Amino acid sequence: MSDKIIYHLHAEVCKALAHGIRIEIIDLLNDDELGFKEIAIKTGVSKSSLSQHLSIMVEKGLLTQRKEGLNTYYKISTSKVSQACQLMREVLIEKLEKTKDLLHIL
Numbered sequence: 001m002s003d004k005i006i007y008h009l010h011a012e013v014c015k016a017l018a019h020g021i022r023i024e025i026i027d028l029l030n031d032d033e034l035g036f037k038e039i040a041i042k043t044g045v046s047k048s049s050l051s052q053h054l055s056i057m058v059e060k061g062l063l064t065q066r067k068e069g070l071n072t073y074y075k076i077s078t079s080k081v082s083q084a085c086q087l088m089r090e091v092l093i094e095k096l097e098k099t100k101d102l103l104h105i106l
Contacts, residue, residue, distance in 0.1 A: 016060035021045055021053050023085060025074075029063070030082045033075035 017023060021043060028034060028042055040050050054074060057063040062081050066073045076082055 013060055013062065016056050016062055017085070019053065021049075022057060022062075025053065025057065026062070026076065026082060026085050029074060029076050033066075033073050036072045036074070039074065 017026070024043055025039060028039060034042075036047075036050070036054070039045075039054070040047055043050065045053070054063065054065070058065050058074075061077055063074050064077045066075075
């Protein structure tokens with residue numbers, strides 16, 4: 001597979017994560033499989049909006065879903081998704097700390 005294809009696919013996954021609610025969902029699902037209703041309650045997102053976010057994340061392969069009767073359950077497709085989000089969070093925290101230190105010096 002050419003690098004150009006990988007770059008494009010990488011960008012598509014990043015687009016799927018380019019919303020705060022989706023990052024929050026990854027964080028919520030870090031350790032657990034949760035049902036749609038539980039995710040809705042924990043995020044406070046409307047059902048229609050949450051449905052769209054989850055659909056995008058499933059389509060891009062970030063989450064898997066399982067249906068049991070009328071309920072749908074979601075989990076992270078691979079622990080690497082959580083690791084990638086955690087790594088980005090660490091980068092952001094480092095940046096904020098550097099900015100804080102710079103402001104303190106000024």
